[in-house]
Amino acid sequence: MSVPGIDVDVIVVGGGPAGSCAAIVAARAGLDVVLIERGPFPGSKNMYGGVVYPRILDDLIPEWWLEAPVQRWVTRRSTMLLTDTQAMTVDFRSEAWGAPPYNGATAFRPDWDHWLASHAEAAGAQIITSTTVTGLIRDASGTVVGVRTDRPDGDLRARVVIACDGVNSFLAKEAGLYTHTDAKHFTLGVKETLALPEEVIDERFNVRDRQGVDIEILGGTSGVNGGGFIYTNLDTIAVGVVLKLPKLAAQKLRPEQIIANLKAHPAIAPLVQGAELREYSAHVIPEAGLEMMPKMTMPGMLVAGDAAALCLAAGIWLEGVNFAMASGMYAGEAVVEAARANDFGMKGLAGYGRRLRDTFVLKDHRKLRRAPNLVLSDRVQHLYPQMVANTVERMFRVDNPQPKPGVRHILGQERKRAGVKLRNLARDGWAGFRSFG
Numbered sequence: 540m541s542v543p544g545i546d547v548d549v550i551v552v553g554g555g556p557a558g559s560c561a562a563i564v565a566a567r568a569g570l571d572v573v574l575i576e577r578g579p580f581p582g583s584k585n586m587y588g589g590v591v592y593p594r595i596l597d598d599l600i601p602e603w604w605l606e607a608p609v610q611r612w613v614t615r616r617s618t619m620l621l622t623d624t625q626a627m628t629v630d631f632r633s634e635a636w637g638a639p640p641y642n643g644a645t646a647f648r649p650d651w652d653h654w655l656a657s658h659a660e661a662a663g664a665q666i667i668t669s670t671t672v673t674g675l676i677r678d679a680s681g682t683v684v685g686v687r688t689d690r691p692d693g694d695l696r697a698r699v700v701i702a703c704d705g706v707n708s709f710l711a712k713e714a715g716l717y718t719h720t721d722a723k724h725f726t727l728g729v730k731e732t733l734a735l736p737e738e739v740i741d742e743r744f745n746v747r748d749r750q751g752v753d754i755e756i757l758g759g760t761s762g763v764n765g766g767g768f769i770y771t772n773l774d775t776i777a778v779g780v781v782l783k784l785p786k787l788a789a790q791k792l793r794p795e796q797i798i799a800n801l802k803a804h805p806a807i808a809p810l811v812q813g814a815e816l817r818e819y820s821a822h823v824i825p826e827a828g829l830e831m832m833p834k835m836t837m838p839g840m841l842v843a844g845d846a847a848a849l850c851l852a853a854g855i856w857l858e859g860v861n862f863a864m865a866s867g868m869y870a871g872e873a874v875v876e877a878a879r880a881n882d883f884g885m886k887g888l889a890g891y892g893r894r895l896r897d898t899f900v901l902k903d904h905r906k907l908r909r910a911p912n913l914v915l916s917d918r919v920q921h922l923y924p925q926m927v928a929n930t931v932e933r934m935f936r937v938d939n940p941q942p943k944p945g946v947r948h949i950l951g952q953e954r955k956r957a958g959v960k961l962r963n964l965a966r967d968g969w970a971g972f973r974s975f976g
């Protein structure tokens with residue numbers, strides 16, 4: 540399709556989960572939609588850890604589980620705490636999560652994003668690939684009226700633009716919607732995809748029949764603030780770390796060495812033994828939630844997904860795809876409303892902000908607004924894991940002929956040994972209770 544001169548209702552920039560869901564909703568309502576993706580196909584450039592929570596698709600794609608490109612259904616969720624020599628795991632499994640309507644699934648992003656985009660195309664959206672949007676076209680009043688692309692004569696005009704161009708959103712920045720960006724608001728996620736036979740994964744992770752496992756790890760990041768994860772695909776596993784950018788820059792280890800150290804940990808090594816490296820990938824994550832969010836609406840433009848920093852990174856939760864799909868859908872709905880009212884100004888597009896505020900998208904972010912800083916703080920990262928692991932080790936150690944000491948007594952001693960001030964413990968406990976309670 541030749542780009543020059545096209546006049547459309549909606550331009551969606553980016554073929555990730557946010558962009559495709561926006562395009563599905565707008566195109567199904569009869570709007571003329573073009574989705575522009577810089578990669579050769581939607582999803583081709585995208586990576587993540589590996590678990591998607593698609594409940595939000597129930598209305599958009601009824602019984603999505605019958606057709607979605609899923610690797611395994613997550614039936615086990617573990618939270619693991621690592622010190623150099625110790626490991627403590629809280630492990631949960633549910634048979635209900637292995638049957639419709641399911642809870643979470645592991646999936647590859649090229650498959651997942653490509654599948655979502657196929658629904659946008661089926662709804663009538665035109666998908667233009669291998670094309671990068673290089674800037675915004677604005678009229679004299681500053682209203683966005685289209686985009687520039689890297690195609691010759693590639694300007695494209697529209698009544699509204701939905702920017703779903705991911706974490707570094709040049710469009711939101713160009714529009715002045717980000718008042719500030721700061722390295723401390725980002726983490727770097729790096730991941731190895733490791734091949735293992737399906738039956739070996741089943742045995743090592745104690746699952747069968749396409750059941751999958753999600754392990755979130757606190758510690759194990761070689762002293763750099765962040766966290767780790769292990770997810771099971773059908774015949775590969777994803778092992779990765781998420782690292783706070785300023786802390787990573789302040790020391791000498793490279794991310795691949797940090798993953799190698801994690802894989803060598805005594806609790807992890809048996810899980811990855813003999814696995815063959817299939818792929819190495821890395822991507823930045825907008826980690827700071829509410830603290831870093833831009834304005835998401837301006838005359839002629841909406842911003843959704845990671846472009847609006849809507850990824851929820853809160854320790855035991857790393858959810859971005861569902862927040863992207865939801866915000867994309869809500870942007871699509873708001874644009875349909877605006878088209879009916881023939882008003883793409885702030886008033887006409889106000890339904891977007893309202894939907895974000897009234898749903899889990901901003902409610903979860905509000906509730907968990909303290910979580911990113913708390914989880915990545917030095918105390919939670921370096922002092923508490925050691926204190927907890929030592930306490931548990933002593934609880935279960937049998938020191939006969941000594942009688943068993945009380946847990947409160949051990950905890951008090953270990954708190955002092957770890958250098959944890961009671962005042963800080965109480966403050967962090969209260970912040971944790973208000974976030975997760």
Ligand SMILES: Cc1cc2nc3c(=O)[nH]c(=O)nc-3n(C[C@H](O)[C@H](O)[C@H](O)COP(=O)(O)OP(=O)(O)OC[C@H]3O[C@@H](n4cnc5c(N)ncnc54)[C@H](O)[C@@H]3O)c2cc1C
Binds near residue numbers: 552577670672824857
């Ligand atoms: C290491 C890591 C682990 C993660 N783990 C999970 C997880 O397990 N579960 C989860 O739910 N989330 C996870 N996330 C977060 C999740 O990946 C993101 O929140 C999600 O991808 C956001 O979707 P999006 O559509 O907003 O943006 P993206 O998926 O980044 O899509 C943006 C799209 O826009 C395109 N694009 C960008 N600029 C342009 C341009 N100028 N012109 C044209 N096209 C453009 C890109 O090619 C891309 O296709 C993880 C992220 C990382 C980095």
